[in-house]
Amino acid sequence: MADEKSTVVREPTKNPNMPLSWRKETKPHRFCPGCGHAMALKALGEVVDELGILDRVLYGCDIGCSLLSWDFFNFDSVQTHHGRTIPVVVGAKRARPETIGIAYMGDGGGYAIGAQHLVNAAQRGDQITAILANNTLYAMTGGQLAPTTLPGQKTGTTPYGREVRKTGSPLQGPELVAAIAPAGAYVARGTVGEYQQLKGYLKKALRNQMEGRGFSFVEVLSTCPTNWRTNAKDTWAFLQGEMARYFKVGELRVPEPAAPGEEE
Amino acid sequence: MKEVVRKGCTVFSDHGPAFGWDGGLLRKGGRVIKETQLTGEYGAVLEKEQRSFMTGNEVVAWAALAAEADFMYGYPITPQNEIMHYWSRLAPHFGRGFLQTEDEMAAGFAMLGGALVGKKTFCATAGPGNILMQEPIAMAEMMQIPGVWIIQQRGGPSTATVIYSQQELRLTTAGGNGEGLRIVYSTASHQELFEYTIKAFNRAWQYRFPTFVLGDGYQAKLREAVTLFRPAAKGWTLIPAEPLVRGPGIPALDREPVHLRNTFNIEEELYARLEEQLAAYERLTPEVVEWEVEVGPETEVLLVAHGIVARAAKQAQKMLNQQGQKVGYFRPITVRPFPGTALRQAVGANPNLRLLVVESAYGQLLSMVKAELYGLTNPIDTLLKPGVGVTAEEIVATVTKRAPKEVCHGG
Amino acid sequence: MADGKALKIIIAGEGGQGVQSIGELLAEAAFQAGKQALYIPNFGVEQRGGVSVAYVQISDEEIGAPKFLKADLLTVLSKRSAERTKGYLKPGTIYLYEQSALEAPVIDDRAVGIQGYETVAPEAFAKMVGDKAGKPATPPAAPALRPIGIRAAQTAKAELTPRVFNIIVLGAITKLIKVLPPAGVKEAIAKKFRAKFRENPELEELNFQAFAKGLTMIEAEGMQ
Known part of the structure; x- marks a missing residue:
């Protein structure tokens, strides 16, 4: 085993825009042009670099488009089943607590098929970092209704728009987690539209785990031009407009006292 | 022919796991795991090797301790609950872990997480829990992540009873959405529960196929004698767990990062992987398969049963033979891989031999037996009692009813 | 046991009777x-407030199936269980049966959930044996059946404490089956309730x- 406390720092090499944690052999990545996943993952890679924890990370990804990140990084990764990334990472973390466990998933995985795992890991205070990309629909399967689909939004299974009376209102995930997680939890909602802010949230979420304080959860408002059937301009407008209006960006739970040396 | 074919606790084979991390371990002849000091009141139980009187669930917890299991992830369902109770009582004394999860899927996937980072993990479940557990087991099978599952079968389908059955044979041996590449031991006594649970950990971490101890509610709850021991005291070598991820070295610097997946883009890619796995399973079969047989050229009826029903069958065989009937006995100990060759040998030499397949299910064992005997013409009788226990007396009555009159009076 | 076959015993009563x-x-x-022994409880969802049945086999040889079709000794402690x-x-x-009327008891079991019977002694089953001496349970009329009625509940209540009702029954069974040394059964009692007895030495004596009353009850009634 490598020294668990080691800090991995390497000099930036050829592409200064590419995080060291990014695996260049698997780039260009497999996401559609304009997909928010790539932005969120880039931010995550940079944060792992900045924290120097490359050798301690176990990265788990879900089914759905997030699975395309299975070989995205230079850290050890495991692709699991739909909704089951949290329990895999929880199992690893419990068995070897020095592991930095990152569970990456979409809104279907976290809020629908795997909602019980998110709820229970949060309420147990499992010391992992869950990152959930919210793009308001099931992307990989062709754009169906998700718990996060906005009222009136058209998807493959709500062709006339989501009717709140029939299928409910969009789930507010971070609000749910913030309400049930015990002390020590870090909960935030960021957006790929505010890159530096998102990075800050991800860093705090990982620090929270490194310091052994509790569960950390970051929802990332993300984009899916393919299933939204939007051009670049409309994609951005939907993210920064309708989505941001419904899903409030910001920190919902910050453990007190704040960890020393936290920027932002 | 009267033989019990059991394999040693450790198999040193020429080949390691099908693929993945360094399989050189076994090729080099095995490395002895450093055993935890089993000290204190609890440790003394294993150390002293005395006969104890306890329930099967308790036996399993002791066996997991003896096998150097690190972590149990569990979710309550009757009749396996006391495995969790005893384990969570024992574990803290030996630095082992327990987590009660939110459901069986979480328990199963958490097991895989623990195994990925190099810990020996296990779980126990039953009935509807076994159904949910098939999802993580399918992932374990695809990715060859080791793990041990204890199944204490209850009545089915659905919630049915919390008591007993043998109706999870098919689910346990062939569940999931693949080819059922698993190793399944069907135990019949507390001594076997203890020894096969230890063996299951070794098989799982050697071959990296999901490994099961298939018990039932009777075995879970009944009390009988058992001798607990430290594996080392019997010269049993325990196979160590090694990390599949987060192994030594810094990824991308000292070594390649490990990227594990269970999804494939194209049919041919999947097929290549499965061919490799199927070949590995074929190779392990003769090393793993176990059975018990008692048959001769005189034998007229061969009783076939597994698990606790095999005990009734053995008892019935004895009673019938005392009456002068010529009755044999065949019991698969591994129900997956199934000892098909051995069964065929026991049956094939004697075209007049009738089989009587006995089980607490409606033909789950029967269909396995039929598949193995394809092409032979021996008649097969059945005593199928889904969801209820089978007594020796019922088997005796069934055989007697079917037997020709002159044999009946022969005793 | 002479023929090497297992002695098959059933004890049936209400959940909470011990x-x-x-x-x-x-x-x-x-x-x-030093004998082969196997004990299995029934543990259906009906355990609490239902009929409770214990199956025991004692043998000099290996024991087969845990349950069986016919009993050598059937002990019934309530009408429903009969x-x-x-x-x-x-x-x-x-056919060993409790003669006093047995109302459906107030359940005070150490049942764990409704499906997990840890088979721990229900220490406090005092409340469950009815006070009223009602209609005696009639043993079924079957040829060559050996019915033996005892009044364990009454004895426990009048002479000891209702809580030791089941230990009187245990004494009677021990006497009837003849294969276990009474001193050994006493040791088993002492072992099982060690903690309770340490807490309350009076309980041990009771x-x-x-147990002794159960043994002599059979002798006294000339039923050996």
């Missing part, structure tokens, strides 16, 4: 006496007295 403790103690004593277990009778079965 039926499972009797089974467990018999099996434990048999194990300690009804439920009559199928286990065969010619020659010793239990041992109850």
